[in-house]
Amino acid sequence: xxxxxxxxxxxxxxxxxxxxxxxxxxxxxxxxxxxxxxxxxxxxxxxxxxxxxxxxxxxxxxxxxxxxxxxxxxxxxxxxxxxxxxxxxxxxxxxxxxxxxxxxxxxxxxxxxxxxxxxxxxxxxxxxxxxxxxxxxxxxxxxxxxxxxxxxxxxxxxxxxxxxxxxxxxxxxxxxxxxxxxxxxxxxxxxxxxxxxxxxxxxxxxxxxxxxxxxxxxxxxxxxxxxxxxxxxxxxxxxxxxxxxxxxxxxxxxxxxxxxxxxxxxxxxxxxxxxxxxxxxxxxxxxxxxxxxxxxxxxxxxxxxxxxxxxxxxxxxxxxxxxxxxxxxxxxxxxxxxxxxxxxxxxxxxxxxxxxxxxxxxxxxxxxxxxxxxxxxxxxxxxxxxxxxxxxxxxxxxxxxxxxxxxxxxxxxxxxxxxxxxxxxxxxxxxxxxxxxxxxxxxxxxxxxxxxxxxxxxxxxxxxxxxxxxxxxxxxxxxxxxxxxxxxxxxxxxxxxxxxxxxxxxxxxxxxxxxxxxxxxxxxxxxxxxxxxxxxxxxxxxxxxxxxxxxxxxxxxxxxxxxxxxxxxxxxxxxxxxxxxxx
Numbered sequence: 001x002x003x004x005x006x007x008x009x010x011x012x013x014x015x016x017x018x019x020x021x022x023x024x025x026x027x028x029x030x031x032x033x034x035x036x037x038x039x040x041x042x043x044x045x046x047x048x049x050x051x052x053x054x055x056x057x058x059x060x061x062x063x064x065x066x067x068x069x070x071x072x073x074x075x076x077x078x079x080x081x082x083x084x085x086x087x088x089x090x091x092x093x094x095x096x097x098x099x100x101x102x103x104x105x106x107x108x109x110x111x112x113x114x115x116x117x118x119x120x121x122x123x124x125x126x127x128x129x130x131x132x133x134x135x136x137x138x139x140x141x142x143x144x145x146x147x148x149x150x151x152x153x154x155x156x157x158x159x160x161x162x163x164x165x166x167x168x169x170x171x172x173x174x175x176x177x178x179x180x181x182x183x184x185x186x187x188x189x190x191x192x193x194x195x196x197x198x199x200x201x202x203x204x205x206x207x208x209x210x211x212x213x214x215x216x217x218x219x220x221x222x223x224x225x226x227x228x229x230x231x232x233x234x235x236x237x238x239x240x241x242x243x244x245x246x247x248x249x250x251x252x253x254x255x256x257x258x259x260x261x262x263x264x265x266x267x268x269x270x271x272x273x274x275x276x277x278x279x280x281x282x283x284x285x286x287x288x289x290x291x292x293x294x295x296x297x298x299x300x301x302x303x304x305x306x307x308x309x310x311x312x313x314x315x316x317x318x319x320x321x322x323x324x325x326x327x328x329x330x331x332x333x334x335x336x337x338x339x340x341x342x343x344x345x346x347x348x349x350x351x352x353x354x355x356x357x358x359x360x361x362x363x364x365x366x367x368x369x370x371x372x373x374x375x376x377x378x379x380x381x382x383x384x385x386x387x388x389x390x391x392x393x394x395x396x397x398x399x400x401x402x403x404x405x406x407x408x409x410x411x412x413x414x415x416x417x418x419x420x421x422x423x424x425x426x427x428x429x430x431x432x433x434x435x436x437x438x439x440x441x442x443x444x445x446x447x448x449x450x451x452x453x454x455x456x457x458x459x460x461x462x463x464x465x466x467x468x469x470x471x472x473x474x475x476x477x478x479x480x481x482x483x484x485x486x487x488x489x490x491x492x493x494x495x496x497x498x499x500x501x502x503x504x505x506x507x508x509x510x511x512x513x514x515x516x517x518x519x520x521x522x523x524x525x526x527x528x529x530x531x532x533x534x535x536x537x538x539x540x541x542x543x544x545x546x547x548x549x550x551x552x553x554x555x556x557x558x559x560x561x562x563x564x565x566x567x568x569x570x571x572x573x574x575x576x577x578x579x580x581x582x583x
Contacts, residue, residue, distance in 0.1 A: 051421060053431055053447045056386020056403035060122055060367040061106040064389075065113045067374045073142060074380065074387040075103025077122040078130050079405035083142055088380075088389030088398030097145040102130035107159040109166035110215060114141045117148075117193065119156025123174045123209055124323050124367065125230050125238045127511060128409070128426070128455070131155060135171060137193050148193030152176075152183040157209035157226075162218050162252065167192040170253045172208035172223060177230040177238075180204035186211070186223050188253045199249075200256045205229065206243035210325065212274040213282065215373065220282025220304065221249045223256065224272040228322065237322045244269040246287055248305050263308030265295025273325030277334035278373060284334045286351060290321035298327075298339070298351050311351035317341055324367065331373035340366030344381055346394065357394045359383075365427060384427040401444070409512055414460035414468075422450065422458040422468065429454055430470050432482075451478035451487035457515040462522035469525060469539070475509035477527060479539050490539025492527065507531070508550070 061075035070087050080101040082091045104122040109115035120132025134150035150156075153173035162168035168190050175184025184207035186200035200208060200223055209226040227243035245267070247256040260267065270290030277284035283304045290296050297313035317339045330336035335350040343359035344366045358381065359366060365384035372378035377393040386400030407426035413419045418436040425431060433447035452458060452470020456477075461467035466482040469490075480487045493506050507529035518524035527533045532546040 050404060051433055051435065051442050052404055053406070053433055054401055054404050054444070055406060055425075055428060056400040057406035057428075058122075058365075058384045058426055059103075059382040059387045059405070060124060061103050061118070062368060062380045062382040062387050063106055063108050063370045064372055064378060064380055065108060066110065066372055068113075069375075069378060069391060071113075072380045072387075072389055073106065073108070073116065074382055075106050075118055076403075076405040077102055077104070078407045079403075081106075081118065081142055082387075082403065082405070084389070087391055088387075089402070091403050094142040095145055096143065097147075098136050099147070100133045100136075102132050104132060104156045105159045105172075107161045107169075109161045110163040112166050115139055115161075115166040116142055117159045117161060117169055118145075119150075119153075119159050119171060119173075121153070121155040121174075123155045123157035123172075125155070125174070125177050125228055126323070127230060127232075127234065128407075129155075129177055129230070131177065135159075135169075135193055148189075149196055150183060150187060152181055153187075154181070154183075155207070157207075158211040160211040160213060160221070163215040164218070168252065169193060170211055170221065170223075171196075172211050174207035174209050174226065174228070175204075177228075178232065179229075184208065185225070186253060186256070199253055200225070200247060202243050203227075205241060209271060210274050212276045212285070212327075214276045214278055214280055216279055217281045219250060219252045220276070221253050222274045222276060222282075222285060222287075222305070223247045223249070223253075224274050224287075226271045228271070237320065240268075240270040240290075240292065240322065242268040244272060244290075246272055246274065246289075246305075259305045262306060263301075263310070264299060265289060265291035265297075265310075266293055268292050271322050271325045273327045275327035275329045275337075277329045278331040280334055284329075286327050286329060286337060288317065288321070288325055288327050288339065290318070290325070296321065298337075300351055312347070312354065314354050316343070316356075317345060317354055323365070326366075326368050328369040328371055330376050331371055332376050336376075338369045338371070340369055340381065340383070342366070344369065344383075344394070358388075358397065409455050410457050412458045412460055414465040415462060416465040420460075420465070422460060422470075424452060424454055424456050424458060424470065426454050430456070430458060432468070450482070451480035452476075455512040457512065459515045459517055459525060462517055467538070469515055471513055471515045471527075473509075473511050474505075475507055475513060475527075475529060477515065477539060488539075490535075492533055492542035507533075 058077045059074050064072040072084050075081050081095040083094045084091050100120040105119040116138045118136050131154040135148040136145045137148045138145045154176045155174040158172040160170040171187045173184045175181050186208045187196040188199045189196050206225050206227040210224040213221040225245050227241035228238045230238045246259045249256050273288040275286050285301045287299045296318045298311050299308045300311045301308045324341040326340045328338040337347045337351045339345050343356040345354035346357045347354045368382040370380050380389050386403045388397040390397045408423040412422045422432050430450050430452040431447050432450045437446045450468045453472025456471025459469040468480040470478050477491045478487050479490050509529045514528040516526050525535050530548050530550045531544045533542045534545050535542050
């Protein structure tokens with residue numbers, strides 16, 4: 001009777017132990033068996049093919065050729081370099097010799113448009129981030145690239161080229177996202193990148209993230225330092241230290257002086273963006289300052305940084321400043337200022353009021369705008385949803401459904417024939433796309449969303465390929481039925497946890513929590529948080545089948561008075577950014 005009356009909990013423990021043992025035995029067998037049964041060249045005939053979807057992914061680097069109405073470039077944070085010769089109607093992947101696909105910054109030499117420098121490794125320090133391996137240079141308009149050093153800089157925020165001499169280059173290197181290193185700060189080269197001199201450096205914890213200068217007076221340069229550290233357990237925001245600051249050079253980046261006070265808010269600062277008005281001889285400067293105590297906003301100086309005034313503290317331009325800090329000044333009018341954030345905004349009154357010209361708050365997440373110095377109606381914007389070109393001052397934009405550069409967190413396939421491929425794309429949700437099409441080529445007809453969100457795992461039902469389970473940030477789970485086209489939320493807990501410190505949530509899900517079917521019993525779907533959950537009825541009921549596996553503070557969620565966001569941040573609990581309610 002003992003075996004017949006054993007509890008479900010003990011049955012689970014015994015079953016899990018048996019599964020682990022079976023897996024180890026199988027892995028050991030396969031390790032020895034596979035090399036004997038499968039020739040080493042068995043997979044050489046396999047080739048990669050692009051199946052799409054043709055919708056763009058995140059980009060933070062873009063530029064065009066002054067005076068040329070058709071040619072633009074952009075760098076994808078995970079998809080390499082791209083070029084258009086028809087103002088964004090079509091894009092071509094370029095980059096022979098560019099071995100790192102994460103592009104954080106790029107610049108085209110004003111004196112020779114064939115010379116392009118790119119800095120690898122994006123500087124927007126998300127937790128899902130790809131690091132680079134330094135600077136690359138092309139002298140043939142992007143067709144071929146040479147690696148030019150700064151291998152350990154990891155994340156590069158800006159590249160600035162002398163408008164008279166393409167051999168003189170400045171680079172703002174953020175450095176390692178998750179730890180200290182020496183190769184960070186502002187670097188200068190006078191021989192086209194063959195050698196570099198570190199000219200602005202504070203400590204192994206402080207990097208440089210932005211540069212700005214007037215093309216008509218390149219001896220005056222502004223730079224921003226940023227002390228930021230990404231922790232393994234948090235998604236938003238990174239930890240920011242007291243080393244951030246705004247600096248000025250009057251000898252083209254050889255020596256620097258820190259700018260403080262005189263109208264600027266008190267330190268400490270977070271990330272700062274900087275831009276200089278063309279034709280102002282370096283005197284008209286805008287700084288988007290994240291003041292951690294008080295005074296965040298856009299500041300303007302008309303005397304080269306000697307005196308500053310706050311022009312705007314609009315919450316739309318100060319949202320998530322660790323992620324958005326770009327400023328672009330119209331090259332023909334110092335009072336026209338663009339700031340990309342959750343939408344692209346433009347001020348025509350010197351930085352006071354910022355109407356939206358593309359997107360809307362909560363939209364695409366815009367990061368960088370380049371405006372043609374010879375024709376300010378030509379521009380290119382880089383966002384989390386690709387890169388778009390405008391030739392009419394932002395009234396209309398080219399499509400982003402022509403750039404297969406999406407960042408996919410996870411990929412899955414189902415059991416039907418021909419099979420379908422599933423993925424979750426950064427800032428675009430999920431997609432299902434066929435592996436073979438009835439239309440001669442895989443096109444927009446062959447893909448569609450299937451519930452879930454941008455960061456989640458996807459688990460097709462092994463017993464019914466029309467049922468798809470998809471995840472999202474912090475435990476969001478949906479069940480999609482292809483037959484009806486309906487998506488049902490089946491999350492195991494209330495989802496309004498953005499802003500709640502992780503230890504205070506019932507289930508401490510991550511940005512991308514695993515969802516998988518049992519390999520032996522396809523009726524069981526597992527979901528991972530600090531405990532393992534399972535469902536046997538399609539998510540109508542979830543059961544905890546493990547204890548807390550993390551070793552975290554089990555008493556935290558029982559406290560009567562939840563800590564504040566500041567308290568939680570000080571304790572390193574990985575606080576998620578909050579979205580303020582509408583007034």
